[in-house]
Amino acid sequence: MVLVFQSSGVVMSRSWSHTLDSCNTQPACVLPADVVPFASAWQCGLMLLRDPVHLVSPRAVAYWTVRALPAWIIVLAGELLWLSSPPDDTGPRVVVPAVTVLLAAAHLIVMPRWRYRVHRWEVTSTAVYTQSGWLRQERRIAPLSRVQTVDTERGPLEQLFMLANVTVTTASAAGPLRIHGLDRATAGALVAELTEATSHSQGDAT
Amino acid sequence: MLLVHPVRELGQAIPALVGLVLAGRAMGDGQMWWLGPAGVAVVIAVSVLRWMTTRYRITPEQVQLRTGLLRRKTIATAADRVRTVDVTASALHRVLGLAKVEIGTGSHHLGHGLELDSLTVREAAGLRAELLHSSTAASHDTARATSLGVEPLAGVAAAGDHDAEFELDTGLYQDTELVRMDPRWVRFAPFTMSGVLGAAAILGIGSRILNQSGVSPGDVGPIRGGIAYVERNPIWLDVLQGLVALVVLVTVLSIGGYALSYWGFRLMRHSHGSLHITRGLLTTRAISIEERRLRGVELAEPLLLRAVHGARLRAITTGLKASSGTDGGSSTLLPPAPRGVAREVAAAILGDPAPVEVALIAHGPAAARRRFTRALLGALFLVVATGLAVFSGAPPWFVAAGMLSIPVAILLAADRCRSLGHAVSGHYLVTRAGSLYRRLDVLECDGIIGWNVRQSFFQRRAGLATLTATTAAGRQRYAVLDVPVPMALALAEQALPGLLGDFLTAEATS
Incomplete structure (x- = not known):
């Protein structure tokens, strides 16, 4: 079956997947000039999302x-x-x-x-980034400016292992970022850091 | 005004009143005959009292509603938090010249909405204008800042070929009509699911009434005649007649439902920055959607509707319930209508025709393989299941039916491949997926408040990911299904520049 890729009305060849692999040696790719905003380094340079720190x-x-x-x-x-x-x-x-x-x-x-x-997390000056799961893995990224609440919770079992989890919610019902299995000190410090960082943002974060 | 409550409450109380009348007859040899009339009187008195004890007040800051005689309840909400004002009038309301005003504040909790029943039509229209105006005026500055994709009237004139019809409504509004229902659109009604659901409901309720009344269907004259007729005929004729009857029933019901919900549908844009929808045959509804809360549109093309070149349009807004009742809920921007009209309306609403017309970027061979694998696995399961059923004594045509699922699965997968695609066009993220229910989501990039990148075990092996844009509006999540990882990252970076920047790397680390 021949699959045809269309990008801004320009038909690309089926060699797209090869393009991905061989991009580093052919920086120009096969992409015409008018789709550059999409096709520049991102598509050709094999950019990947790294794990949180x-x-x-x-x-x-x-x-x-x-x-x-x-x-x-x-x-x-x-x-x-x-x-x-x-x-x-x-x-x-x-x-x-x-x-x-x-x-x-x-x-x-x-x-x-x-x-x-797999379970990892990271907070930068602009965003929160988490990774979780094992067979099915999920990475969630939310800008700090859109964070609405930061909670920490310790269930009975978590208390037994001196652990805590931190939940960062945004205005979307689909996007709470949960970090499970933090030790208590880290969780406390993280909540303090996030609360401090988000208190500066304005607006209702929708 | 006084009439609506008693009539409706009497209607609701009918089962209890019937009970009372029967009890009155049974007890005391007819001496208690007054129980029934007394019940009616009590219901009327209570509903009149309810009307008398309900007061509302609108100040520049607040909307207050006070109800109840014994248990008083006051609901107050800040005027600038008012997100929607819907005016509904049932047939009874309309006969009496009344309307019901529902004030939505975006709170999802039940009982938090304000409902003012039985205002006169003039009062309701005035109230709606006042509330929306104060809400818009209070937040006019933020509206300017946030509604990037919304262009004022000039955009409409440029984008659509609708006759821009200006008119004064209640002396306060200046509206531009974006679209008006064409009676010919009713032809799309049979291609929606509403008729099927309606027929199922009628059959279900009918059979329950028959069950509960204890009447055997064979005792009723017409039904007995019908059964005798069916038994006289050969079976193919019965099946044929049954199918025809079912199609006729579904068609009639769906056309009726369409007309009831959408007759006289008009979509207007108000110069203060809101969309107004009026629709309905017997029960009329007037719905307003503030454009600064609008984050995009969904263009839905279910398979049947797509087959006749139809589509429906829904708004993606914050603070509107995403529920989709039989009449499409309050976020309906266009009932099932010709696809061209749906695209034009979407372009007019977004102020830019590009997002709905843009050529989508396909997701590549890996995503296509995944579509076929998944569809064929489902079909294989069916074949094995039917095979086992035949093995344990079911009639052999079961397997044939199971086998039939293979070509169906292949067609479905091919169509799903064709549908799959995404693009970033202007300020909008555009994504499309699905076959039986194909949907094109156009989401304003400013409305995206985060990314979820999900990869199952098999998706990781195929180098694919499902990129979900989370948002506070509409469905809360809009997914770009099975997109190659570098493409997903490019898309995310283009839609919200800079957010991923810190987390990108040139090589694989995992």
Whole structure:
């Protein structure tokens, strides 16, 4: 199938993806002059979004592990209950909990460590930048001038691990930036910094 | 004025009153016959009292509403916080020359809106003019600063070929008509879902009434006749007749619904910077949208409507509920209408024809592959499911039906590929996606208050991301689906220059 890319009415060839790869050696690209505002360095120079600078607290790994544990325990308990009912065909009854234990172990070992590598945050003089998730990752960027509230929260489990999370909301219902698994001192300092930075901005931030 | 409340409340109280009358008959051998009339009298008295105890006051700073006899309630809102003033008049209101004024403050909590029922039409129009004027005047300076994409009347004259018709309305307004409903637009009604929903509702309610009344359908003369007729005919004739009947029912209902909601639709631009919509056949509505709260438009083209070259237009504004009831909600800027008209109206509202006409940038082969993979996986699931069903005893034509989903999925994916695209045009971010419900979103860049870049596992492998612009208006989020990462960053940087600057790097770090 031939796919045609259109940019400001100019038809580009299907070699666009090659262009991306080979842009550094062909800085002029194949783009005509009238689409320059879009096609300049951004499209050709393989610009990428870098990770935010700061990692969260290492204790977050334990916290995520413990938080994911109850769901697996409930599933396993249900299966064990089923296993202890009158026996007739023990084959699948042993296999299913065994598979569950394997899955749970994999999830509990991989997920928190993966999350720890992904969950990052950064505050500059103009913007807040967060990254979260593991299989599905999301990066959120909001300008400080549009920040409306800054909260910090410590749930019971987070208190146990001496952690806190910080939520930065904007006027959009779609865009709260959450940073989970910060240690308390960092969270406190971050809230103070954000409150100070946003108190200077004007307007209703819509 | 005194009549609306009692009539409506009597209507609402009918079930209770019927209960009272029945109870009166049953108790005391007819000695309690007065229960029913007494109930009616109480309802009327209560509603008259409600009317007598409701007062409103409008000062330059505040709008106040006080209600209640035993439990008094006062609602006050700052006049410059008034975002919308809607005037609604039901058939009963109109017979009596009355109208209801709803004052919206952008608060999403229920019960926070101010509702002034049963003002005279003249009072309602005056009140609306006064409220909107004070609200606009109070924030005129900020309006100048924020409404970058909104151009005054000159833009309309240049952009549209509508006859710019000037007229004086209630002595305060100078309006330019942007569009007026053409009765021929009713032809688009059957291609919307409203008729299908209406038919489903009628069938549902009908079957429930039959169930509850305890009458077996076979006992009713006409229905018995109908069943006998159906049984006499061969099955293909029954199916054919049923289909025809259904199509006729849906068509009639959707045309009726369209006419009820949108008859006499007019969209006007007021020189103070607001859009005015009046519409409705029996219940008339007048809706105002302040242009400084307008952040863009959504051009929706559901598949059926697209097939007949129709489209509908909706406003993206802050402080309007995004609800889309049967009549399209208050953010409707144009009912289903010819696509050309929808584009012209959008251009006139935005003050710039470019955003709706611009050629969109496609998202590339990876995004296209993803469309096909996802559609075909869904179809494959159906085939396997139907196969299993047949394996466990279902009739074999199940599999054929499952197989049919494969070509449908391919067509759907191809169409979704064609729809996918984005652009930055002037001050607007333009993004389009979808097939069954294709939508072109035109969002003012100044209204964007942040970016969410989401990548699933498979999107990361394909080098794609879903870039979501968050905003305080409309749906709160407008997504550019499955766009190659460098393209997404270029787009974000072009729409809001400088925000990403600190976080960009020339090489991969992750």
